[in-house]
Amino acid sequence: MKILFVLLLIPFLMVPAFAETQTLPTEKNTLDVKLTYDTIEPGIQTKINIDFINPQTQKVQEHIDYTVVVSKDGETVFGPIPLTHTSLGSVKIPIEFNRGEGVYSMDFEVEGILFQPIPRETVSFDIQVGEANAQPITPPEDNNDENNGENGGCLIATATFGSELAPQVQQLRELRDNTVLKTNSGITFMTTFNQFYYSFSPVIADFEREQPLFKEVMKVTLTPMLSSLSLLNHADIDSEQEMLGYGISIVLLNLGMYVGIPIFGILKLYQFRKN
Known part of the structure:
Protein backbone atom coordinates (compact mmCIF):
# COMPACT_ATOMS: atom_id res chain seq x y z
CA MET A 1 0.00 0.00 0.00
CA GLU A 141 -1.86 28.37 9.32
CA ASP A 142 -1.88 25.13 7.37
CA ASN A 143 1.30 25.92 5.43
CA ASN A 144 3.37 22.77 5.06
CA ASP A 145 6.28 24.22 3.08
CA GLU A 146 8.73 22.78 5.58
CA ASN A 147 7.62 19.36 4.38
CA ASN A 148 7.94 20.06 0.69
CA GLY A 149 11.53 18.96 0.43
CA GLU A 150 14.97 20.37 0.02
CA ASN A 151 15.77 23.57 -1.73
CA GLY A 152 17.27 22.93 -5.12
CA GLY A 153 17.88 24.07 -8.63
CA CYS A 154 15.97 23.30 -11.76
CA LEU A 155 14.14 20.00 -11.37
CA ILE A 156 12.55 17.60 -13.84
CA ALA A 157 9.21 19.28 -14.55
CA THR A 158 10.80 22.72 -14.81
CA ALA A 159 13.51 21.44 -17.13
CA THR A 160 10.93 19.63 -19.25
CA PHE A 161 8.48 22.50 -19.67
CA GLY A 162 10.99 25.34 -19.53
CA SER A 163 9.84 27.42 -16.55
CA GLU A 164 8.57 27.23 -12.98
CA LEU A 165 5.61 29.26 -14.26
CA ALA A 166 4.67 26.81 -17.03
CA PRO A 167 1.02 25.69 -16.72
CA GLN A 168 2.06 22.05 -16.28
CA VAL A 169 4.35 22.93 -13.37
CA GLN A 170 1.70 25.15 -11.81
CA GLN A 171 -0.77 22.26 -12.07
CA LEU A 172 1.58 19.92 -10.22
CA ARG A 173 2.33 22.53 -7.58
CA GLU A 174 -1.37 23.19 -6.95
CA LEU A 175 -2.15 19.48 -6.65
CA ARG A 176 0.78 18.89 -4.34
CA ASP A 177 0.09 21.86 -2.05
CA ASN A 178 -3.71 21.85 -2.08
CA THR A 179 -4.41 18.10 -2.21
CA VAL A 180 -1.55 15.78 -1.26
CA LEU A 181 -0.15 17.94 1.55
CA LYS A 182 -3.60 18.31 3.09
CA THR A 183 -3.35 14.76 4.47
CA ASN A 184 -1.00 13.45 7.14
CA SER A 185 -0.04 10.44 5.04
CA GLY A 186 0.75 12.71 2.11
CA ILE A 187 3.03 14.86 4.25
CA THR A 188 4.79 11.80 5.67
CA PHE A 189 5.44 10.18 2.32
CA MET A 190 6.44 13.47 0.70
CA THR A 191 9.06 14.09 3.36
CA THR A 192 10.45 10.55 3.12
CA PHE A 193 10.46 10.31 -0.64
CA ASN A 194 12.11 13.72 -1.14
CA GLN A 195 15.38 12.27 0.13
CA PHE A 196 15.30 9.69 -2.66
CA TYR A 197 14.00 12.00 -5.37
CA TYR A 198 16.61 14.71 -4.93
CA SER A 199 19.39 12.15 -5.22
CA PHE A 200 18.79 11.80 -8.98
CA SER A 201 16.47 14.56 -10.24
CA PRO A 202 19.22 17.21 -10.71
CA VAL A 203 21.12 14.81 -12.98
CA ILE A 204 18.05 14.20 -15.16
CA ALA A 205 17.25 17.92 -15.32
CA ASP A 206 20.82 18.75 -16.34
CA PHE A 207 20.73 16.07 -19.03
CA GLU A 208 17.49 17.54 -20.39
CA ARG A 209 19.13 20.94 -20.75
CA GLU A 210 22.07 19.39 -22.58
CA GLN A 211 20.00 17.09 -24.82
CA PRO A 212 16.95 18.77 -26.44
CA LEU A 213 15.81 15.44 -27.89
CA PHE A 214 15.70 13.86 -24.44
CA LYS A 215 13.73 16.89 -23.22
CA GLU A 216 11.10 16.28 -25.90
CA VAL A 217 10.94 12.59 -24.96
CA MET A 218 10.35 13.56 -21.32
CA LYS A 219 7.63 15.98 -22.37
CA VAL A 220 5.78 13.26 -24.28
CA THR A 221 6.32 10.84 -21.39
CA LEU A 222 4.95 13.17 -18.71
CA THR A 223 1.90 14.40 -20.64
CA PRO A 224 -0.32 11.31 -20.05
CA MET A 225 0.53 11.40 -16.34
CA LEU A 226 -0.40 15.08 -16.12
CA SER A 227 -3.70 14.35 -17.85
CA SER A 228 -4.53 11.61 -15.35
CA LEU A 229 -3.59 13.81 -12.39
CA SER A 230 -5.93 16.53 -13.63
CA LEU A 231 -8.79 14.22 -12.62
CA LEU A 232 -8.02 15.13 -9.00
CA ASN A 233 -9.14 18.69 -9.75
CA HIS A 234 -12.69 17.35 -9.97
CA ALA A 235 -12.52 15.19 -6.84
CA ASP A 236 -13.68 16.18 -3.35
CA ILE A 237 -11.04 14.76 -1.02
CA ASP A 238 -11.91 15.29 2.63
CA SER A 239 -10.21 12.38 4.39
CA GLU A 240 -7.17 10.12 4.44
CA GLN A 241 -9.26 7.25 3.07
CA GLU A 242 -10.47 9.27 0.10
CA MET A 243 -6.93 10.45 -0.65
CA LEU A 244 -5.71 6.87 -0.57
CA GLY A 245 -8.58 5.67 -2.75
CA TYR A 246 -8.07 8.32 -5.40
CA GLY A 247 -4.31 7.81 -5.17
CA ILE A 248 -4.57 4.08 -5.85
CA SER A 249 -6.92 4.74 -8.77
CA ILE A 250 -4.51 7.22 -10.36
CA VAL A 251 -1.57 4.86 -9.82
CA LEU A 252 -3.44 1.97 -11.46
CA LEU A 253 -4.42 4.19 -14.37
CA ASN A 254 -0.80 5.21 -14.90
CA LEU A 255 0.41 1.63 -14.57
CA GLY A 256 -2.02 0.72 -17.31
CA MET A 257 -0.78 3.51 -19.58
CA TYR A 258 2.95 3.16 -18.95
CA VAL A 259 3.24 -0.59 -18.34
CA GLY A 260 0.10 -2.42 -19.45
CA ILE A 261 -0.26 -0.90 -22.92
CA PRO A 262 3.44 -1.34 -23.87
CA ILE A 263 3.44 -4.96 -22.66
CA PHE A 264 0.24 -5.65 -24.59
CA GLY A 265 1.79 -4.13 -27.71
CA ILE A 266 4.99 -6.16 -27.33
CA LEU A 267 3.02 -9.39 -26.89
CA LYS A 268 0.92 -8.66 -29.96
CA LEU A 269 4.03 -7.89 -31.98
CA TYR A 270 5.66 -11.10 -30.77
CA GLN A 271 2.59 -13.14 -31.75
CA PHE A 272 2.47 -11.46 -35.15
CA ARG A 273 6.12 -12.20 -35.89
CA LYS A 274 5.76 -15.76 -34.61
CA ASN A 275 2.91 -16.41 -37.01
Whole structure:
Protein backbone atom coordinates (compact mmCIF):
# COMPACT_ATOMS: atom_id res chain seq x y z
CA MET A 1 0.00 0.00 0.00
CA LYS A 2 2.83 2.40 0.84
CA ILE A 3 4.47 1.71 -2.52
CA LEU A 4 1.29 2.74 -4.33
CA PHE A 5 1.15 6.00 -2.42
CA VAL A 6 4.81 6.71 -3.14
CA LEU A 7 4.16 6.20 -6.86
CA LEU A 8 1.38 8.75 -6.65
CA LEU A 9 3.71 11.28 -5.06
CA ILE A 10 6.46 11.01 -7.69
CA PRO A 11 5.06 13.63 -10.10
CA PHE A 12 4.42 16.12 -7.32
CA LEU A 13 8.08 15.96 -6.37
CA MET A 14 8.99 17.25 -9.82
CA VAL A 15 7.71 20.65 -8.74
CA PRO A 16 10.45 23.10 -7.77
CA ALA A 17 10.58 22.89 -4.00
CA PHE A 18 11.93 26.40 -3.58
CA ALA A 19 8.74 28.14 -4.79
CA GLU A 20 7.13 30.09 -1.96
CA THR A 21 3.46 30.84 -1.46
CA GLN A 22 1.44 33.14 0.75
CA THR A 23 -2.36 33.20 0.93
CA LEU A 24 -4.31 35.85 2.83
CA PRO A 25 -7.99 36.91 2.82
CA THR A 26 -9.18 40.39 1.96
CA GLU A 27 -10.39 42.35 4.96
CA LYS A 28 -14.02 41.19 4.62
CA ASN A 29 -13.09 37.66 3.51
CA THR A 30 -14.70 38.10 0.11
CA LEU A 31 -11.61 36.75 -1.65
CA ASP A 32 -8.38 34.97 -0.83
CA VAL A 33 -5.30 36.34 -2.56
CA LYS A 34 -2.45 33.92 -3.21
CA LEU A 35 1.11 34.90 -4.11
CA THR A 36 3.61 32.44 -5.60
CA TYR A 37 7.21 33.39 -6.28
CA ASP A 38 10.68 31.94 -6.41
CA THR A 39 13.85 33.13 -4.70
CA ILE A 40 13.89 36.94 -4.67
CA GLU A 41 17.17 38.81 -4.87
CA PRO A 42 17.43 42.60 -4.68
CA GLY A 43 17.81 44.38 -8.00
CA ILE A 44 16.73 41.36 -10.07
CA GLN A 45 13.33 41.30 -11.74
CA THR A 46 11.09 38.59 -10.27
CA LYS A 47 7.72 37.40 -11.55
CA ILE A 48 5.07 37.31 -8.85
CA ASN A 49 2.15 35.01 -9.65
CA ILE A 50 -1.13 36.29 -8.20
CA ASP A 51 -4.31 34.21 -7.88
CA PHE A 52 -7.63 35.62 -6.70
CA ILE A 53 -9.44 32.68 -5.09
CA ASN A 54 -13.09 32.26 -4.20
CA PRO A 55 -12.99 31.03 -0.57
CA GLN A 56 -16.26 29.13 -1.00
CA THR A 57 -15.19 27.04 -3.99
CA GLN A 58 -11.40 27.25 -3.53
CA LYS A 59 -11.21 27.92 -7.27
CA VAL A 60 -9.67 30.89 -9.03
CA GLN A 61 -12.28 33.65 -9.29
CA GLU A 62 -12.59 35.14 -12.76
CA HIS A 63 -13.12 38.83 -13.61
CA ILE A 64 -11.48 40.76 -10.79
CA ASP A 65 -10.85 44.53 -10.69
CA TYR A 66 -7.85 45.38 -8.55
CA THR A 67 -4.89 47.67 -7.93
CA VAL A 68 -1.50 46.82 -6.44
CA VAL A 69 1.47 48.73 -5.07
CA VAL A 70 4.82 47.52 -3.69
CA SER A 71 6.82 49.63 -1.25
CA LYS A 72 9.68 49.47 1.23
CA ASP A 73 10.12 51.80 4.18
CA GLY A 74 7.43 54.07 2.78
CA GLU A 75 9.09 54.36 -0.65
CA THR A 76 7.19 53.01 -3.67
CA VAL A 77 9.12 50.53 -5.83
CA PHE A 78 6.23 49.38 -8.04
CA GLY A 79 2.90 50.98 -8.93
CA PRO A 80 0.41 51.94 -7.88
CA ILE A 81 -1.12 50.60 -11.07
CA PRO A 82 -4.49 51.99 -12.20
CA LEU A 83 -7.60 49.91 -11.60
CA THR A 84 -6.93 46.77 -13.65
CA HIS A 85 -9.22 43.97 -14.81
CA THR A 86 -8.11 40.33 -15.00
CA SER A 87 -10.54 38.07 -16.82
CA LEU A 88 -8.74 34.88 -15.76
CA GLY A 89 -8.37 35.73 -12.09
CA SER A 90 -4.64 35.00 -12.28
CA VAL A 91 -1.87 37.37 -13.30
CA LYS A 92 1.93 37.43 -13.37
CA ILE A 93 3.59 40.73 -12.54
CA PRO A 94 7.35 41.29 -13.03
CA ILE A 95 8.73 43.37 -10.16
CA GLU A 96 12.25 44.58 -9.47
CA PHE A 97 12.86 44.83 -5.73
CA ASN A 98 15.49 47.53 -6.06
CA ARG A 99 15.82 48.93 -2.55
CA GLY A 100 18.10 46.25 -1.16
CA GLU A 101 17.39 43.38 1.18
CA GLY A 102 14.64 43.51 3.76
CA VAL A 103 10.87 43.42 4.06
CA TYR A 104 8.76 44.84 1.23
CA SER A 105 5.02 45.46 1.46
CA MET A 106 2.72 44.36 -1.39
CA ASP A 107 -0.72 45.94 -0.99
CA PHE A 108 -3.84 45.05 -2.98
CA GLU A 109 -7.19 46.78 -3.31
CA VAL A 110 -10.07 44.80 -4.83
CA GLU A 111 -12.96 46.88 -6.18
CA GLY A 112 -14.94 44.58 -8.46
CA ILE A 113 -15.93 40.95 -9.04
CA LEU A 114 -17.67 39.59 -12.15
CA PHE A 115 -18.08 43.11 -13.57
CA GLN A 116 -19.89 44.23 -10.41
CA PRO A 117 -18.35 46.93 -8.19
CA ILE A 118 -17.88 46.04 -4.53
CA PRO A 119 -16.86 48.13 -1.52
CA ARG A 120 -13.09 48.38 -1.62
CA GLU A 121 -11.33 45.56 0.22
CA THR A 122 -7.61 45.48 0.94
CA VAL A 123 -4.99 42.89 1.79
CA SER A 124 -1.30 43.40 2.51
CA PHE A 125 1.61 40.97 2.21
CA ASP A 126 5.10 41.16 3.68
CA ILE A 127 7.74 39.84 1.27
CA GLN A 128 11.25 39.20 2.52
CA VAL A 129 13.93 39.92 -0.08
CA GLY A 130 17.44 38.53 0.29
CA GLU A 131 18.99 35.69 2.23
CA ALA A 132 16.24 35.55 4.86
CA ASN A 133 13.47 34.74 2.37
CA ALA A 134 13.56 30.97 2.83
CA GLN A 135 10.12 31.13 4.45
CA PRO A 136 7.19 33.53 3.85
CA ILE A 137 6.76 36.17 6.55
CA THR A 138 3.03 35.53 6.98
CA PRO A 139 2.30 31.94 5.95
CA PRO A 140 -1.21 30.50 6.26
CA GLU A 141 -1.86 28.37 9.32
CA ASP A 142 -1.88 25.13 7.37
CA ASN A 143 1.30 25.92 5.43
CA ASN A 144 3.37 22.77 5.06
CA ASP A 145 6.28 24.22 3.08
CA GLU A 146 8.73 22.78 5.58
CA ASN A 147 7.62 19.36 4.38
CA ASN A 148 7.94 20.06 0.69
CA GLY A 149 11.53 18.96 0.43
CA GLU A 150 14.97 20.37 0.02
CA ASN A 151 15.77 23.57 -1.73
CA GLY A 152 17.27 22.93 -5.12
CA GLY A 153 17.88 24.07 -8.63
CA CYS A 154 15.97 23.30 -11.76
CA LEU A 155 14.14 20.00 -11.37
CA ILE A 156 12.55 17.60 -13.84
CA ALA A 157 9.21 19.28 -14.55
CA THR A 158 10.80 22.72 -14.81
CA ALA A 159 13.51 21.44 -17.13
CA THR A 160 10.93 19.63 -19.25
CA PHE A 161 8.48 22.50 -19.67
CA GLY A 162 10.99 25.34 -19.53
CA SER A 163 9.84 27.42 -16.55
CA GLU A 164 8.57 27.23 -12.98
CA LEU A 165 5.61 29.26 -14.26
CA ALA A 166 4.67 26.81 -17.03
CA PRO A 167 1.02 25.69 -16.72
CA GLN A 168 2.06 22.05 -16.28
CA VAL A 169 4.35 22.93 -13.37
CA GLN A 170 1.70 25.15 -11.81
CA GLN A 171 -0.77 22.26 -12.07
CA LEU A 172 1.58 19.92 -10.22
CA ARG A 173 2.33 22.53 -7.58
CA GLU A 174 -1.37 23.19 -6.95
CA LEU A 175 -2.15 19.48 -6.65
CA ARG A 176 0.78 18.89 -4.34
CA ASP A 177 0.09 21.86 -2.05
CA ASN A 178 -3.71 21.85 -2.08
CA THR A 179 -4.41 18.10 -2.21
CA VAL A 180 -1.55 15.78 -1.26
CA LEU A 181 -0.15 17.94 1.55
CA LYS A 182 -3.60 18.31 3.09
CA THR A 183 -3.35 14.76 4.47
CA ASN A 184 -1.00 13.45 7.14
CA SER A 185 -0.04 10.44 5.04
CA GLY A 186 0.75 12.71 2.11
CA ILE A 187 3.03 14.86 4.25
CA THR A 188 4.79 11.80 5.67
CA PHE A 189 5.44 10.18 2.32
CA MET A 190 6.44 13.47 0.70
CA THR A 191 9.06 14.09 3.36
CA THR A 192 10.45 10.55 3.12
CA PHE A 193 10.46 10.31 -0.64
CA ASN A 194 12.11 13.72 -1.14
CA GLN A 195 15.38 12.27 0.13
CA PHE A 196 15.30 9.69 -2.66
CA TYR A 197 14.00 12.00 -5.37
CA TYR A 198 16.61 14.71 -4.93
CA SER A 199 19.39 12.15 -5.22
CA PHE A 200 18.79 11.80 -8.98
CA SER A 201 16.47 14.56 -10.24
CA PRO A 202 19.22 17.21 -10.71
CA VAL A 203 21.12 14.81 -12.98
CA ILE A 204 18.05 14.20 -15.16
CA ALA A 205 17.25 17.92 -15.32
CA ASP A 206 20.82 18.75 -16.34
CA PHE A 207 20.73 16.07 -19.03
CA GLU A 208 17.49 17.54 -20.39
CA ARG A 209 19.13 20.94 -20.75
CA GLU A 210 22.07 19.39 -22.58
CA GLN A 211 20.00 17.09 -24.82
CA PRO A 212 16.95 18.77 -26.44
CA LEU A 213 15.81 15.44 -27.89
CA PHE A 214 15.70 13.86 -24.44
CA LYS A 215 13.73 16.89 -23.22
CA GLU A 216 11.10 16.28 -25.90
CA VAL A 217 10.94 12.59 -24.96
CA MET A 218 10.35 13.56 -21.32
CA LYS A 219 7.63 15.98 -22.37
CA VAL A 220 5.78 13.26 -24.28
CA THR A 221 6.32 10.84 -21.39
CA LEU A 222 4.95 13.17 -18.71
CA THR A 223 1.90 14.40 -20.64
CA PRO A 224 -0.32 11.31 -20.05
CA MET A 225 0.53 11.40 -16.34
CA LEU A 226 -0.40 15.08 -16.12
CA SER A 227 -3.70 14.35 -17.85
CA SER A 228 -4.53 11.61 -15.35
CA LEU A 229 -3.59 13.81 -12.39
CA SER A 230 -5.93 16.53 -13.63
CA LEU A 231 -8.79 14.22 -12.62
CA LEU A 232 -8.02 15.13 -9.00
CA ASN A 233 -9.14 18.69 -9.75
CA HIS A 234 -12.69 17.35 -9.97
CA ALA A 235 -12.52 15.19 -6.84
CA ASP A 236 -13.68 16.18 -3.35
CA ILE A 237 -11.04 14.76 -1.02
CA ASP A 238 -11.91 15.29 2.63
CA SER A 239 -10.21 12.38 4.39
CA GLU A 240 -7.17 10.12 4.44
CA GLN A 241 -9.26 7.25 3.07
CA GLU A 242 -10.47 9.27 0.10
CA MET A 243 -6.93 10.45 -0.65
CA LEU A 244 -5.71 6.87 -0.57
CA GLY A 245 -8.58 5.67 -2.75
CA TYR A 246 -8.07 8.32 -5.40
CA GLY A 247 -4.31 7.81 -5.17
CA ILE A 248 -4.57 4.08 -5.85
CA SER A 249 -6.92 4.74 -8.77
CA ILE A 250 -4.51 7.22 -10.36
CA VAL A 251 -1.57 4.86 -9.82
CA LEU A 252 -3.44 1.97 -11.46
CA LEU A 253 -4.42 4.19 -14.37
CA ASN A 254 -0.80 5.21 -14.90
CA LEU A 255 0.41 1.63 -14.57
CA GLY A 256 -2.02 0.72 -17.31
CA MET A 257 -0.78 3.51 -19.58
CA TYR A 258 2.95 3.16 -18.95
CA VAL A 259 3.24 -0.59 -18.34
CA GLY A 260 0.10 -2.42 -19.45
CA ILE A 261 -0.26 -0.90 -22.92
CA PRO A 262 3.44 -1.34 -23.87
CA ILE A 263 3.44 -4.96 -22.66
CA PHE A 264 0.24 -5.65 -24.59
CA GLY A 265 1.79 -4.13 -27.71
CA ILE A 266 4.99 -6.16 -27.33
CA LEU A 267 3.02 -9.39 -26.89
CA LYS A 268 0.92 -8.66 -29.96
CA LEU A 269 4.03 -7.89 -31.98
CA TYR A 270 5.66 -11.10 -30.77
CA GLN A 271 2.59 -13.14 -31.75
CA PHE A 272 2.47 -11.46 -35.15
CA ARG A 273 6.12 -12.20 -35.89
CA LYS A 274 5.76 -15.76 -34.61
CA ASN A 275 2.91 -16.41 -37.01
